[in-house]
Amino acid sequence: MRCAAAGQPGKIQLIDFPDPQVGPRDVMLATSACGICATDLKSIAKGAEKPEYALGHEVVGKVIEAGNQSRWTIGQRAVVAPYLPCGACHYCLNGQPTLCKHLFDTCPFPGGMAERVFVPGDLVKRGLIPVSDTLSDEYAALAEPLGCVIKGIEDSQVETGDSVLVIGDGPMGLMAAAVARAYGAFPVMVAGMTPSRLEAAYQNFADVVVDVTQVDLQAEVKKHTSGRGADVVIAAVSAGETLMTAIQCVRPGGTVNAFAGVPDGTTIPLDLRKLHYNQIHLTGSFGTAPEHMVKALHLLDHKKVPAGAIVTACYPFTQIQEAVDVALQRQGLKIVVTF
């Protein structure tokens, strides 16, 4: 099967992997669409000589081969979880599936940016999720990143009427604003530095947008929260400073979520006195479990998240380098590759 993998730094290379044999519990998908994620862009920027996997993990496909014990039939559409909690360890049994030590033992092969995707039996059973006929492939490709966002919003215990500040105007930040709104939060505030993205946020996702290059964020947040600060702050920029800003903008007793992944060794100075006396909840969220992806598809299918405002461009697989270049230049929001 033809796949796109990281090549020279900044470049894609097309390679072929042999198709695995589909056993009685396995399924083979013909890929329909796959979103480009920031983690893909990181691997592409770094480059790889002899890649073992294809890029992409935000994948939608159609079943073209189904083992006789798989309970799937040819022609069904599905999204597939990029990894699978074991369901049996301490973390899985305590509602923290993405802490599972076996999380990456079971993955689709070779990844999403491939003509076909092999789904092993265990993943078929618990991580292959049907897509409703009313949801397009391009939008269904948001199930995985949106699942991560739903987990982040739930970990932050966002409730109806909570004020939520999202710091970051990238696709994940804007999806976090959309999900906060779908969970009943108001006002939802988005802080960023990219005027076009802030405009998109204001049109579709947020009650308040703040261009941090122009306005003092902390003062602006206080203005919209009766002087208290936000009930929940989602830090959706990959930088320590973002978390420091988040701690400044949260109200006493509120929750800060370190949502964006950061490079190794990223640290911040922490005002422990403030943490203690203001009783701030400091938390982090990583990844998604299949149950969050099920919810994501539900929100997408019922238009509770404006997918059309998140997926700003689609490129055919033959033009994947162009799609990656556009994503690397941070043009638009989510770029989806179609097959």
Ligand SMILES: [Zn+2]
């Ligand atoms: Zn991703």
Ligand SMILES: [Zn+2]
């Ligand atoms: Zn586990």
